[in-house]
Amino acid sequence: MSFKKLIEPLKETLAQKGIKEPLPLQKKILSKIKGGSSMFVVAPKGAGKTTSIILSVIQNLKGQAVADAPRALIFVENKQAALELESEFYPYVKDTDLRVYCAYDEKNIDDQRDEIYMGTDVVIATPKRLNKIFFLNGINLNELQMCIIDDAHFLLGKSSFGDVVRTPESIGKCQYLIFTEKFDKRFENWQDTFMYNSLLIKQ
Structure with a gap:
């Protein structure tokens, strides 16, 4: 997918950053993400995974708060x-209506629950804190369209793996995108459950 198919605010931000063409990985995955495919994306650092996340989220949400x-x-x-x-999201959303919110363990959970309740479009969260907020009825996941894990290799060997697995049990139909530097056999279980028919893209 070329950048020409992105919404105008994204094209303008990319132009301001001097980014003219998608990286090889982005050429492989952006159109598939736009089409709604769930996928595992396995690529090294610097391949453009994080920018792909940002562009895909803003594009799929059409840059509009709902x-x-x-x-x-x-x-x-x-x-x-x-x-x-x-911080990386900010330049891309500044000319859109989208609201981005961070939920992490060190912040007061009651404040986070109240702030999320006020309205947000994109939540960036640690697995443990997201689950705590959810079980306090502090976040509505019924409208979720995209569930993404950035640098998913951080889950390996940690309790966060279980926290992430519990999330799909609480939501309906959703697009799942797993970005990682290495594919672990434990991810294969996801292919048999909530990521059934997902694609595996490697670089």
Whole structure:
């Protein structure tokens, strides 16, 4: 997929950044994501995974805020990763209506629940904190269209793996996108459950 098919705010931001052409990985996956495919994307650092997430989320949500419930959820490893991803989102959403919110363990959970309730379109969260907020009835996942894991290899060998697996049990039909530097056999279980018929894209 070329950048010409992106919504105008995205094209303008890419132009301001001097980015003219998609990277090889982005050429492979952007059109498939736009088409609604769930997939595992396995690629090294620097291949353009994070930018692909940002472009795909904003494109699929059409750059427009709708109601109060989030439509995209992105799992990250920790507070630092959440804030870094939020910072990378900002240049791309500044000319849209989209609201991006970070939920991580170090912040007061009651404040987070109230702030999410006020309305957001994209939630960037650590798995543990997202689950706590959900079980406090602090987030509505019924409108979720995209569930994404950035740098999913952080899950391996940690309790966060179980926290992530529990999330699909609470939502309906959704597009799942797993971005990682390496594919682990435990991900194969997801292919048999909530990521049935998903694609595996490697670079």
